[in-house]
Amino acid sequence: MSISEAALLPPVPVPDEVSRPFWDGCRRKELLMQRCASCQRYRFHPREMCPHCRSMAAEWRPVSGRGLIFSKVVCHPPVLPAFQDRVPYAVVLVELEEDPNLRLVGNVLDVPPDRVRIGSPVHVAFQEISEEITLPQWRLA
Numbered sequence: 001m002s003i004s005e006a007a008l009l010p011p012v013p014v015p016d017e018v019s020r021p022f023w024d025g026c027r028r029k030e031l032l033m034q035r036c037a038s039c040q041r042y043r044f045h046p047r048e049m050c051p052h053c054r055s056m057a058a059e060w061r062p063v064s065g066r067g068l069i070f071s072k073v074v075c076h077p078p079v080l081p082a083f084q085d086r087v088p089y090a091v092v093l094v095e096l097e098e099d100p101n102l103r104l105v106g107n108v109l110d111v112p113p114d115r116v117r118i119g120s121p122v123h124v125a126f127q128e129i130s131e132e133i134t135l136p137q138w139r140l141a
């Protein structure tokens with residue numbers, strides 16, 4: 001694949017040792033969040049050390065997949081070639097109901113960006129983009 005051909009494809013997450021349980025859960029259509037086994041607080045993105053208490057002990061817990069749109073932006077041209085067929089589209093930051101500090105970035109599927117409003121309830125919708133990667137996206141509740 002040439003560099004110009006690669007520019008036409010959207011970037012794809014690359015799981016590593018720490019984030020692999022998150023991506024494996026998404027592939028099974030299960031939203032898992034990393035939680036500290038010492039102080040019990042959730043964290044996202046996945047990482048080895050708890051940002052609250054510095055414990056290295058962590059576990060993966062299923063969460064509801066329900067949340068509220070905390071913030072949004074609408075992308076308009078110019079965008080990378082891989083995204084030019086999608087504009088305009090909304091990118092949202094969703095606050096999960098389990099913890100207001102647990103926020104994921106994604107898109108709201110199947111609605112025009114002007115229907116996407118801060119404060120709206122959403123639920124997770126898994127979008128398979130390759131054999132290895134399924135993205136957690138969102139639908140209006």
Ligand SMILES: [Zn+2]
Nearest residue numbers: 036039050053
């Ligand atoms: Zn902790």
